[in-house]
Amino acid sequence: MPATSVTPEIPFREYRLANGLRLVLHRDRTLPLVAINLWYHVGSRHELPGRTGLAHLFEHMLFQGSEHVGTNDHFRYVQQVGGVANGSTWYDRTNYHETLPAQHLDLGLWLESDRMGFLLPALTQEKLDNQRDVVMNERRQRVDNQPYGRAFERLHELLYAPGHPYRWPVIGSMEDIAAATLDEVRDFFRVYYSPDNAVLTLAGDFDLSEAQDRVEAWFGDLATGPVRPVLATPPAAIEGERRDEISDRVQLPRVYLAWEGPSYGTDAWYAGSLLCVALGSGKSSPLYSDLVLGRQLAKDVSAFIFPTELGATTAIVATARPGVSAADLEHALDEHIERAAAAELPGPDFERARNQLLRSAFAGIETVESKAEQLSQFATYFGNPGFLQRELSAYAETSPEAARQFAKRYWRRDRRTALTVVPETRP
Amino acid sequence: MSGIDRVDRSRVPQASRVQVVKFPPFIRHRLPCGLTVVAARLPRVPLVTMELVLQGGAQHDPAGRHGLATLVAGMLDEGTARRDMNTLAASVERAGSYLTSSANWDASFVQTGGLAAHWREGLSTLAEVALEPTFPAVEFERLRRQRQAELIGRRDQPDALAEEHFTRLLFARTAYDHMLVGDLESLEAITRDDVTSFYSAHLAADDAALVAAGDLDPEAVMRVAGEIFAHWPAATRHAPPRVEPRAPEGVSIRLVDRPQAAQTELRIGHAGISRLDPDRSVLRVLNSLLGGKFTSRINLNLRERHGYTYGASSRFVERFGRGPFVVSCAVSSEHAGAATREVLGELNRLREELVSDEELDDARNYLLGVFPYALQTADDLVDKLEDLVVYGLPNDDFERHLHNMMAVTKEDILASAQRHLHPEKAYIVAVGPEAALTPQFDGIGTILPTGS
Numbered sequence: 001m002p003a004t005s006v007t008p009e010i011p012f013r014e015y016r017l018a019n020g021l022r023l024v025l026h027r028d029r030t031l032p033l034v035a036i037n038l039w040y041h042v043g044s045r046h047e048l049p050g051r052t053g054l055a056h057l058f059e060h061m062l063f064q065g066s067e068h069v070g071t072n073d074h075f076r077y078v079q080q081v082g083g084v085a086n087g088s089t090w091y092d093r094t095n096y097h098e099t100l101p102a103q104h105l106d107l108g109l110w111l112e113s114d115r116m117g118f119l120l121p122a123l124t125q126e127k128l129d130n131q132r133d134v135v136m137n138e139r140r141q142r143v144d145n146q147p148y149g150r151a152f153e154r155l156h157e158l159l160y161a162p163g164h165p166y167r168w169p170v171i172g173s174m175e176d177i178a179a180a181t182l183d184e185v186r187d188f189f190r191v192y193y194s195p196d197n198a199v200l201t202l203a204g205d206f207d208l209s210e211a212q213d214r215v216e217a218w219f220g221d222l223a224t225g226p227v228r229p230v231l232a233t234p235p236a237a238i239e240g241e242r243r244d245e246i247s248d249r250v251q252l253p254r255v256y257l258a259w260e261g262p263s264y265g266t267d268a269w270y271a272g273s274l275l276c277v278a279l280g281s282g283k284s285s286p287l288y289s290d291l292v293l294g295r296q297l298a299k300d301v302s303a304f305i306f307p308t309e310l311g312a313t314t315a316i317v318a319t320a321r322p323g324v325s326a327a328d329l330e331h332a333l334d335e336h337i338e339r340a341a342a343a344e345l346p347g348p349d350f351e352r353a354r355n356q357l358l359r360s361a362f363a364g365i366e367t368v369e370s371k372a373e374q375l376s377q378f379a380t381y382f383g384n385p386g387f388l389q390r391e392l393s394a395y396a397e398t399s400p401e402a403a404r405q406f407a408k409r410y411w412r413r414d415r416r417t418a419l420t421v422v423p424e425t426r427p
Numbered sequence: 428m429s430g431i432d433r434v435d436r437s438r439v440p441q442a443s444r445v446q447v448v449k450f451p452p453f454i455r456h457r458l459p460c461g462l463t464v465v466a467a468r469l470p471r472v473p474l475v476t477m478e479l480v481l482q483g484g485a486q487h488d489p490a491g492r493h494g495l496a497t498l499v500a501g502m503l504d505e506g507t508a509r510r511d512m513n514t515l516a517a518s519v520e521r522a523g524s525y526l527t528s529s530a531n532w533d534a535s536f537v538q539t540g541g542l543a544a545h546w547r548e549g550l551s552t553l554a555e556v557a558l559e560p561t562f563p564a565v566e567f568e569r570l571r572r573q574r575q576a577e578l579i580g581r582r583d584q585p586d587a588l589a590e591e592h593f594t595r596l597l598f599a600r601t602a603y604d605h606m607l608v609g610d611l612e613s614l615e616a617i618t619r620d621d622v623t624s625f626y627s628a629h630l631a632a633d634d635a636a637l638v639a640a641g642d643l644d645p646e647a648v649m650r651v652a653g654e655i656f657a658h659w660p661a662a663t664r665h666a667p668p669r670v671e672p673r674a675p676e677g678v679s680i681r682l683v684d685r686p687q688a689a690q691t692e693l694r695i696g697h698a699g700i701s702r703l704d705p706d707r708s709v710l711r712v713l714n715s716l717l718g719g720k721f722t723s724r725i726n727l728n729l730r731e732r733h734g735y736t737y738g739a740s741s742r743f744v745e746r747f748g749r750g751p752f753v754v755s756c757a758v759s760s761e762h763a764g765a766a767t768r769e770v771l772g773e774l775n776r777l778r779e780e781l782v783s784d785e786e787l788d789d790a791r792n793y794l795l796g797v798f799p800y801a802l803q804t805a806d807d808l809v810d811k812l813e814d815l816v817v818y819g820l821p822n823d824d825f826e827r828h829l830h831n832m833m834a835v836t837k838e839d840i841l842a843s844a845q846r847h848l849h850p851e852k853a854y855i856v857a858v859g860p861e862a863a864l865t866p867q868f869d870g871i872g873t874i875l876p877t878g879s
């Protein structure tokens with residue numbers, strides 16, 4: 001029984017421009033702000049082996065100016081009117097967003113349309129070289145110089161069969177980043193950064209028809225992109241258990257148990273997501289209350305499933321307490337996994353999970369930024385900006401039995417990848 | 428394709444200047460029991476966030492008992508006279524709510540948030556953990572071990588190492604000379620008696636505050652708080668200790684060896700200002716253009732001009748006493764010396780030359796414009812309102828700050844830079860491959876001997 005009769009929702013209007021650009025508008029006049037959120041349906045999975053990291057490198061290049069916007073001026077124009085801007089890259093998509101004082105909507109639309117339509121004339125070798133250095137430092141900072149930083153790359157290498165695009169990391173390999181040529185970067189842009197491969201969402205304080213006109217004015221004459229290549233279907237999941245142990249500059253062993261799960265948006269995905277929250281979210285969850293508080297084998301533990309399109313990584317990750325071995329920790333995790341597959345979790349765990357998810361759903365509609373982000377995400381992945389309602393009902397309708405079925409079907413020992421990171425032995 | 432370009436792409440679209448957004452209305456009253464209630468209504472989404480602010484933080488950590496304040500805060504929700512830790516956590520979480528407790532240098536906090544329908548239970552829970560904690564010995568033991576495990580886990584985190592070394596150098600022999608969480612030895616030394624006496628001395632005071640925001644009726648919150656907290660114990664407030672870090676003679680450098688590190692973590696800085704410093708608004712504008720935003724001098728220099736780093740920033744951390752002023756970045760190790768020179772150069776430039784009108788305008792407009800972004804959620808409002816009660820500030824502190832920032836001149840920036848930036852007496856910490864770093868710091872300052 002939900003504690004409130006109100007359900008989270010994001011009312012919207014949707015349009016499609018003649019060039020294929022999908023436009024989603026959500027009006028919220030609480031504060032004089034507008035969030036501009038642009039998703040391109042291109043991520044690291046659209047790259048080719050040997051040329052990984054292009055989508056992410058591109059995210060950087062898109063802030064380096066376009067035909068009418070000078071190098072570094074994107075951030076300058078946005079910040080000098082009191083705006084914020086950023087972008088991010090993931091397996092399936094890249095996004096770019098600005099939040100601006102409402103009267104500066106045109107500024108944001110100018111910047112986004114200029115880099116969608118007029119990027120290539122401003123793309124130079126010098127800018128590419130500079131951002132390559134920045135990206136290599138980003139990789140060092142986030143991956144190479146972080147304890148456990150390389151674990152996820154190894155995990156995905158083991159988890160996905162050769163040819164599967166989730167096998168390589170979003171940020172790419174150092175060699176590939178270093179090798180990318182200006183021509184390759186240009187080609188990648190021509191294919192994927194076109195209006196018909198994007199969703200533009202505006203959320204905030206504006207007049208609906210006026211905003212639609214402004215978008216039409218800035219984006220209406222940008223050319224539709226070429227036909228995008230049909231990418232090979234990912235190979236089937238690998239049979240059999242895979243194990244590896246890597247040593248790293250860490251003090252405490254960490255255990256990763258991972259599986260290839262169902263795609264985001266499917267009933268099975270929601271069953272998995274609900275199971276992860278029921279099993280591992282909060283002090284009173286079975287994983288935390290047993291492993292961290294009770295038996296005190298772990299310093300931390302989490303269970304999750306990625307929201308990705310070509311199947312999804314689902315994993316349970318735990319870090320050992322000092323003096324606890326990776327093997328003992330893994331054994332304890334196994335007990336929980338077997339239990340989740342054998343019998344439904346207790347009712348209160350599901351009540352907690354549902355209410356926590358309801359709270360996060362409400363938290364997700366508190367700001368114009370996060371509303372715009374969700375509308376873009378749902379429009380990109382499911383062709384339906386209103387997919388939030390489907391998502392909430394999927395959570396509401398998922399039974400404890402469906403969650404058990406998920407554990408039984410996906411969290412199988414003979415399909416899993418077990419990776420442990422152990423402290424390197426030092427002289 | 429329409430074929431007709433209806434917009435002029437060659438010019439930056441102009442619009443009217445940033446409008447100043449007012450801070451939303453809130454109430455602030457002191458109840459007869461001594462508790463101050465600060466509450467703001469934000470009705471758009473049925474969520475509430477409520478926080479008890481307890482005066483007493485890590486600035487009162489006794490010598491040899493570093494980490495005590497955060498440990499005491501952590502113990503508040505580990506069991507009460509009414510419920511054990513498991514029962515408490517289960518009932519809070521089953522309603523979809525959360526309950527956290529923490530301490531910083533200046534105060535301790537217990538926070539709960541959840542669906543608005545549960546606000547009364549939320550208030551009772553806050554009262555229960557703040558007024559009736561039992562500090563069970565078994566949970567004390569567990570939490571202390573958990574904190575030690577966290578500390579052990581941090582040894583290989585270059586950013587945590589850099590922060591720790593910088594803190595120890597800068598604040599040696601002051602109340603801020605340690606990490607909030609403490610260290611392995613101090614956590615080992617802390618007893619359950621230390622916890623209960625710190626609680627009685629510092630947290631159970633009559634000048635606590637309740638800060639609430641969200642889909643709630645402020646008057647109703649005040650009324651119910653009056654009932655629930657009617658018997659708040661009386662106690663005296665402890666004055667914050669005086670923190671006057673000693674500046675080094677010249678530039679002092681600590682190299683922390685991580686032989687195979689892929690990168691070097693850099694911290695460059697010195698003592699900054701108190702939250703109560705009258706120069707605060709000028710320094711906010713100064714820092715914004717120096718290292719507080721993407722288009723700041725330091726980031727554009729180190730990242731966009733040189734490609735040394737993924738990002739560099741600076742900030743003044745404000746506390747009761749003088750917090751740090753620090754520039755932070757992770758750079759490719761072969762450029763650590765060059766990056767440091769660039770940073771020191773930027774600090775000097777600000778002390779020597781007036782900033783341009785355009786740069787000043789950009790910084791001010793940025794700070795005014797982004798102000799409303801942090802007024803969108805219940806959590807945001809609680810974050811802002813808690814400052815008023817922790818530091819005893821007037822209700823119009825936000826408006827005054829905005830007004831003061833708007834009034835900042837180029838001359839103010841120059842004078843403030845000369846008063847508050849001291850590159851010639853900076854502490855520098857570099858965590859990376861020492862052998863490669865040592866020659867790069869030649870001529871920058873004195874490299875402190877290892878272990879000193």
